[in-house]
Amino acid sequence: METPDLATPLSDRLEEGLSRIAAVLRADDWSRAKAVQLNPTQYAILVHLQGRPSGLGIKDIAFQLGVSQPTTTDSVAALERKGLVVRHTDLADRRAVHVRLTADAETALQAARSVPGHAHEAVAAxxxxxxxxxxxxxxxxxxxxxxxxxxxxxxxxxxxxxxxxxxxxxxxxxxxxxxxxxxxxxxxxxxxxxxxxxxxxxxxxxxxxxxxxxxxxxxx
Structure with a gap:
């Protein structure tokens, strides 16, 4: 008797595999965010702003992270209250306001990255x-x-x-x-x-x- 081919398309199986890895990455980010008393969106904003000394606008941050502008605005406000980001006026466009990291944010990111991650271990293997x-x-x-x-x-x-x-x-x-x-x-x-x-x-x-x-x- 011939065995039927029940395999899903290769592209579908690859996407399934990536979704499993994405779940682990999200869990790792939860752990790192929790270690510095942030939620994952707040942590993602800090990570994305690192290495951008002139900062980014709210719209740019939202687009880069794939979240809504209201969510980004609320998260930035929370980070501002925690002393992890500051807003400043863009010298090239006085109407534009950019968000950038503080020294405390750099310290928090360093502490968060010290938390072991399962995805990192899998790549290292x-x-x-x-x-x-x-x-x-x-x-x-x-x-x-x-x-x-x-x-x-x-x-x-x-x-x-x-x-x-x-x-x-x-x-x-x-x-x-x-x-x-x-x-x-x-x-x-x-x-x-x-x-x-x-x-x-x-x-x-x-x-x-x-x-x-x-x-x-x-x-x-």
């Missing part, structure tokens, strides 16, 4: 090659999401005007960053970089094409 492959897959997925407008442009190498993929013959360090004028390897690709400067759409597309072709060559 992968060997170096597995981690590198996962990084490349995550970059590809994030790039697809940002190019379709599901998320804002992220501060990662693949969308930065300083990124030059596969311009060096050294297989261990094929990429170049013009900001620091240095070569670097696949394992050093960043998803969140404080020095990120978004490339123009056409340049971003050309950079991605060069990056994707280089990856295909390595995997051939």
């Amino acid at each position: 992968l060997d170096r090659a597995g981690q590198e492959k996962l990084l490349l897959l995550l970059i590809a997925m994030i790039r697809q999401l940002q190019e379709t407008g599901a998320i804002p442009i992220q501060r990662m190498c693949a969308s930065c005007r300083h990124f030059r993929p596969f311009v060096h013959a050294d297989a261990a360090r094929p990429h170049h960053c013009t900001f620091v004028d240095a070569s670097f390897g696949q394992q050093d690709l960043r998803i969140e970089c404080r020095e990120h400067e978004a490339a123009a759409p056409a340049s971003r597309a050309a950079t991605w094409d060069a990056f994707a072709k280089g990856i295909q060559t390595l995997q051939a």
Whole structure:
């Protein structure tokens, strides 16, 4: 008797797997937020503001985190009362108000990150090659999401005007960053970089094409 093929589509199973990981990430964030007496949204705002000395507006924060502006406003107000953020007027536009971290927020983030996370342990359990492959897959997925407008442009190498993929013959360090004028390897690709400067759409597309072709060559 022939065994029926009951498997769901591969893309569906991958999405199911990602949802399991997302659940663990949310639980880890709950634990870290609780450790510094915050809720997950407040903690996410602090994480997102880190490395942005000029801060961000409420609308930008809400868009980046995928939450409503009223929720963001309420969360920022709570963080302000706790002394973890301050609001300031944008010097370039006196009508705009930005939110930025205080020194106490940096201390709180450091304390929160000291709380062990199950997702971190799972990633650490992968060997170096597995981690590198996962990084490349995550970059590809994030790039697809940002190019379709599901998320804002992220501060990662693949969308930065300083990124030059596969311009060096050294297989261990094929990429170049013009900001620091240095070569670097696949394992050093960043998803969140404080020095990120978004490339123009056409340049971003050309950079991605060069990056994707280089990856295909390595995997051939």
